[in-house]
Every structure is written in C-alpha cells, then in structure tokens.
Amino acid sequence: MNISKKEAVTVTYPVEPPDTRLFDTANNNNESAWTTTNTHDPSVIKTEDGTYYVVSTDVKVGGPAQAGIMVRKSKDLIHWQWVGRVFDGVPKEAYEWTKGPTLWAPDVAKFGDRYYLYYASSTFGSNQSFIGLATASSMEGPWTDEGEVIKTGLGDKQNAIDPNIVRDADGNPWFVYGSFFSGIHILPLDPSTGKLKESGPGTLVAARSTAQESGAVEGPYIVYNPQFKKYYLFASYDSLSSDYNVRVGRADSITGPYVDYNGRNLADTEYEAQFDIGTKILGGYRFGEDPGWVAPGHNSVLQDGDDYYILHHARPEQDTNWMYLHVRKILWTEDGWPVVSPERYAGEKVQVIPKKEIAGEWETVEQLTMIDGQVESESLKLLPSGKIGLEDSGDTWTFDGDHTVTLHLNSDGNGETSVKVMLLPSWDWELNRPTLVFTGLNDAGVAWWGKKLDSSDKP
Template identity: 30%
Template sequence: MIRNGKKKAISCALVAAMSVGLVACGTTSYDFKVSYDGIKTGDVSSKVSVHDPSILKADGEYYIFGSHMSAAKSSDLLNWEKVADGYSKKNPVYGQIYDVADEAFAYSGSKNSLIKTDDKQVHVWAPDVIYNETTGLYYMYYCTTSTWNASNLCYGTSTTPEGPYEWQGALIYSGFNRKTISGTDVLDYVDEDYAYKNYIKGAQYNYEDYPNAIDPTVFYDADGRMWMVYGSWSGGIFLLEIDKTTGLVIHPEADKANNVDPYYGKRLLGGGHISIEGPYIMYDEASGYYYLFVSYGALTSNGGYQVRVFRSKTVDGEYVDMNGKYPEKSAQHQNFGLKLTGNYKLPSLEKAYMATGHNSAFVDDDGRMYLVYHTRFNDNGEGHSPRVHQMLVNEDGWPCELPYQTQGETVNKDGYDTDDIIGRYYVINQGTAIDSKIANPVILYLEKNGKVKGEKSEGTWECKDGSYYMNITIDGKKYSGVFCQMKDEAGSDVMTFSAVGENKSVWGVKYL
C-alpha cells in the first residue's frame, strides 16, 4: 500500500540519518536463495513481430515501423495490432515501392540492383516515420541494402501515418567502388579527387572511415531544425541536417577538424567497423539533453545485442557517456556508453530476454519517457517481439529504464514510504559486456537503517526527501536512480528501483 507524501519524505530523511552507525538489536535471518516459487509468470508471446521498431504517435495511436516492411499500432504501448508485414505488393504501408522498383532498387536492395543482393528477396530495412510540420505530410526514411556496407538511404511520403508511402527518391549511398560510384550522386557533391582519396581504399569502399547508409532516424531539435542520424558498424554514426521544406538532406561544408564530411555529414561515434548501429536521438526538454541511443553487438539472440546511451547539450555533440567519453575508431567500445538493457532474467518472465536492442524513444504528451525496442528469448529460436519500457531520468540527468514493460504505471513524484521500499529484492546488474551471458538476479535486502545486505554483498541505500530519487552503493560501487511502483509481466504489484553508475544499469524488484 502506498501512503501519503508527507510520511514518505519524513521516512526517507530518517533513513539517511540512521544509515551511519546504527546497529539493529538482535540478529535478522535472511533468505538469499533465488526462488520464483509462488510468483506468477506472464505470457511473453506477442501477436506481432516488428524488428527494429521505430515509434510514432499520431491521431491518438502509437505506431511502430520496422524492417522487412512491417508495422503495428497500439493504444496502450502494450497490446499491438498488425498493420503490415512482409515483402508483398499487397502491403498497405510499403506496397507502392514495387510500382517504382526500377528507381527504388536501382542502386541496392534487389537482385536487379547495380549492387545486387545475394538472394531473391528485396531488402527494405529500418524505417523511421516523422510528421513534417512544414509540409503537413508524414515522411518515411528507410534504407535498401544489398551487402553489409552497400546501402541506399531513401524516403517516401504519405498523407496518413498508415500510408501508403510513395517513393520520393534516394538520399545517401554507401558501399560503392571505383566502378559503381557512377551509379550514385556522390560526385554531385564532392570532386573525384576527394571521393577517390577518401571514400575508396584500394579498389573498394573505405568502410572503416565512412558509413553504411542504413538505420536512419529523423528528429527535431530544440530550435525546430530537422536532422537525420544514421549508420551501422563500418565508419560509425553520422548526422546530417534535413531541409524541412523538401525532406532532402543538407550537405555541409567540409570541416575535417570537427569530423564533418561534405557528403556524409558529421561523425558522432564509432568507426573502424566496431559494432554500433541503430542510432536514435531524442531531445528531452526537461533535462535539456539530447540522448543518443545506439545498439552494440550482433542482432542474433546470442549476439550480445543491447542498448547504450550517450548525451550532449548540443544536437551535433559531442555525445559522451557517464565517464565523459565516447568510442572512437577501433576503440574497445564495451567500455563506452551507458548500457541500459541487454540479456536478463527477472521474476515473472517465462524466458530470459535476449538481444534487447535497436530502439527508438520518445517523450509522450504527459511527459513520460519511453524506450521502444525488440527482444528475443532464450528459447533456441530467433523469434522477436516489441517491448516498451518507461524511463525515468535520475538526479544526474541519465535515463533509468524501469525493469518491466509499461502497463500505464505513474511514478509518485513525492516519493514512497520507507515501509513500502524496504525488504527483499531480486537484483540484476546489466554490466558492460557484449556477450551471450544472461544477467540473472541475486537477492539483496534494503534495510530500514539504510544498509544493503546480500549473501556476498553489502552496501547502503538512501532516498531523497519528498521524491522518487534514490542512491544505492553495492560493494563500493555507487548507482544513482529512481524508485517506482509498477506491475510485473504477470500483472503483480512490485516496487522497483532502476539505478545507473559507471555505465552499468542495476535493477531491483520487490513483491508487495
């Protein structure tokens, strides 16, 4: 039961005062065994599978658009209805692309392209839809792709969020060589000497320094300017401005000192073909930060796929992690970026969640912030399902992802009573590794005297007076985060905390 706000503030203040030097009378017996006995499990299956989901809110509905020409909609961010799925001329959202296949797949994405695919299927991946306030149209930015670095960013428009999106043209090309560069627009913006010196290495595309033209997302900045961030592995993540009146990219002036290329734009992160992709930039007016989300690892269930986040006060960076750093070319990138989610198991989950990645994010009309991504499972398959988790920003301005998918929970901004917080928690630490290991829970107790007790761990915790902010120290490592009461996957009431520190995320779940 949640109690009144005044009592919450007084209780948290008492915890902070008591946390030093207080020894409880007698000996408390704790059960540190991780057991799910008596805990209901939720059904992790979904009616839809949308890979690389990009979120759009329009006409009171939430839409997600994904690779392989899929789309779904929801009214509650939990239950999704399929709108479109699969490569077909009958696809109501994307189908029009087949009417202009000679143009849309001229460079990449089909067996008839200049750079051909290695199978008979067309490849239309990673769309992002935005409402253009200047033109009054919905714009879909997506890519066609033939190889791991030969791709083409394209766009289409529609009068409605559900399409159909009519092909408008190609924007950015990658993966060409000396012979195929003539099939691109690159030489319209740079001269041959520059192109051959920079974009070609030997006889092939210089993929270590320049991007794979894939995974576009488009957003408005605080001043109403429109931008596109894109890239996958290869030369890293790049940023270009968009002309709001046309939807086309604006090619900048070259500025080598600031990593600005006249064709591809500004490199923000990565290079050297490290695993970094699926970029998404979200501006949060409340914190004043631009948050750049990316995915690391390989996208298969055992590939270590995961979400990382960096932040900046300006739209073009620099974007840094909790240590004030970012991955550069050939960096050991597992050490960079706040890891929000990876592989994990929590109570009420039938299966562990695996390869949680390729996200989008948004701040809803009521101010709640959400992370949207797909997850696989440890069931020896590659099936996937969309998930939406609420995020709360901690006192330091870093987003903390809540442990369970959203079911309409609202955080109590006045905080929670100590009696509702203290107790037995299932706790996972997401770490910073990029591998197939699953973060499984251990049992920790948050005591009323501000101590943290575990079978092999100890520490302290505190909450800020009259708020949901909290800090927890475990084995000398400090994490700053939030408390929030919510429901687990089976609908049971739980108190949770989500805290971040040293680029790691720590989640705790207590049953009420």
C-alpha cells in the first residue's frame, strides 16, 4: 500500500464504537435488539447502494431458534440493524431430506439483477445434508425457494453443508462446500441457473485426517486477490464451541492445490502433524485481564475497493453459549499473506505512523498452531533506542518509516526469529480507548498480534 508521508501529519484514531452489550438476557426475545448478538456463520455482501448485509445460521441463546436464515444490515460495518429472515421455517424439500429443524451457514451472491442465497440443512454429526437456493431482487426479499443445489446421504463421503460462491479471475462462478467427512470440494456453477454445471462431488481442496481428534475442516471461503494473482482458501478448524480457529492456504488455480505459508497442502491427510497444516491467522485470545474470546471462526471475507475485511463469529470466554458477530480489518504482508487485526473494526485506516508513537509497553499474542482454545497475551517493551525489554538485550526492533515494524528476537539462544508486523491505529475494545495495534507473521508463518498499552498521547 502506497501512503504519502506528507499527507499523514497526524495519526487519526477511530472514535468510540457502539457498545456491544454482552449476555443481554432481557432481549432474548427481542430480535430488533439483536445487533451482533446471536450471529453464527456470517456471510457478507455489499449492495449497489452501499449497504452491507450479513446472513447467518439460525441460532438463539435461551431458547429454540426460529428457522429461516437471519438477515442484518449496516452502512459502515460497525452499526448493525436487524432486518428479518429469508424464510418462515425450513423449506419443504430440505426438511424432507434431512429432518433438520433449522438452517445453517448460508452464503449469498449476485448474478445479473438478482440475489442468490445458498442455505444448508442437516443435523449434527450426519451427512444426510442438503444445500438449497433461494433468489430475490432485493436482499430484504421476498425470497423464492429454487430447491436443491446438491445433497448428500449416509453412503456418501462428502457432506453438503457450508456453501460458498466465488468468482475466478475471469469472472466465472464456482461452488465450494463441505464440512468434516471427506473435506472441502469445489466445482463450477452455472450463473444462468445458480446451480451446478456438473454433478458432484467436485475437486478436493482441503481435508483432515480422520485420526485427528476433532477432524474438523469446514466453513470454506475463497477469495481472489488480483494484486498477488492468488486464490485464498479460508477454513475453520477444530471444535466450533471451544477451539475453533481460522486457517488459510493459497493457490495459483481456483481448484488448488492450496498450500500454507510453509508449503503444506491443505488436502494432505498423510502429514503426521495435522495440527500444523494451514496458516493460522485467527484463534481464541485474551489481552491482559480481559476475559477475551474463544472459538472465533466460520468466516466470510469482504473485498471493498482496496480494503478487505473478515467477518466471523466468536464466543465470550465467560459463557460460550453466546455468540457475536466480529468484523476485523485484513492487511496483506508484502509476500501476499492475509493477516487480521487483533481488534474489532471501528473505522480504522492504514496510515503512516510517526516513530515516536511506537516505543512503549505492549501486549502480544502469538497464534501458535498447536494451541487449543485461548492464547494469553505476553508483555513486550519496545524501547526508544530500538532495543526490546532492556538496553543490554540482544532483541531489537526496526521501523521502515511508514507503518511496518520488524522485531528481531534472538535472546533465547536458538538463533534470530524475525517478526514483521504492520501498525494500525485502532479502537481498544478491552480498555475502551484508542490505541495502536500490530499484526503480521514471523519467519515461520506464525501470526503475531500486538496492542500498545500506554496511550497517553492519544486523543
């Protein structure tokens, strides 16, 4: 990203976003108050009038969920408003096949002047599953059910849930789906009908060994980044209620192979350390004394001009029965890997950062692939001299004069580890104030987050 230093005289921090009231039991039955509450498996689309819509799985804390696919909208990705549901119940064809009482993990795309919404029906632990299609001229309906796109039964290896529609570099649409069982598959879509060009199961792009304790790879979402001329497959690993985490692989072709930062194929089920496949960019975390979040995952990705955002659900550590919508800004490393902000989006923009704002006390989170559940933050002190911790330390930091810092860590005696991170003026949701954060990868492809604690010079 090219940023003019002459234009960045001062750093602009986000203003205070609306408070997300957690555990709001008083509004359990008041859907109009469900701004980000009760959001699970969110999928996002931006309409021509500049409105962002999120569709999501049927869930509810404190009682049975009403079936029909939830719809929310926003003008800024910060303030969210309840819209309603796509259906009044589960469509007949889907219910007759699966007996599923609710609808799961939708995705939405636009072909011509109509919106195409793909929904999933199933029951937990079964691959007697169904993906159907509904169409409408407006994201607020009315919607017409168009029936089956693909279904699977007990004798099949794949599982027909978690649909995702993606266009390749030439504009051709593809259909991605799958959860657990044999993994994630992709096959071409007919834009004239919104249904498959050919029968499934399609090309396998991600899988996990059945020997893996949870065996989960699900919630696929593919995007194409024209800057790097690569396709990126985002998928969620492990248990959706405890240690969910988002991992990424990339490919030169939309049908793969998708490989992680270290060149491991996301479809390789023979690799011994299955936990180590996929570049993990988002997992459970805790900054300082804040309870933090667990099981973030099942994301969608929004490309909005030159900006990218990841939308996902997450559960508060105090009570994981609740789930909330999170939006985070995505930044891209210079070698073409997505990394996400450690803080939820509040309107922040990438800017040139004066060097004087960097030194100070920080909290960092290292998103190691083998960690299940929540990662607790550790302290990091960046000294004005360029040293880390103490003046006689062997660890140092350098700054490129724009918005990138490199941490040179070699005090453990195992050789230097380099961590290149990008700075972002953000809102500190834990401490309710503006602050500086960073996000990036070390030279082994491990995601690093940081948040500056001393913010006395902020507005």
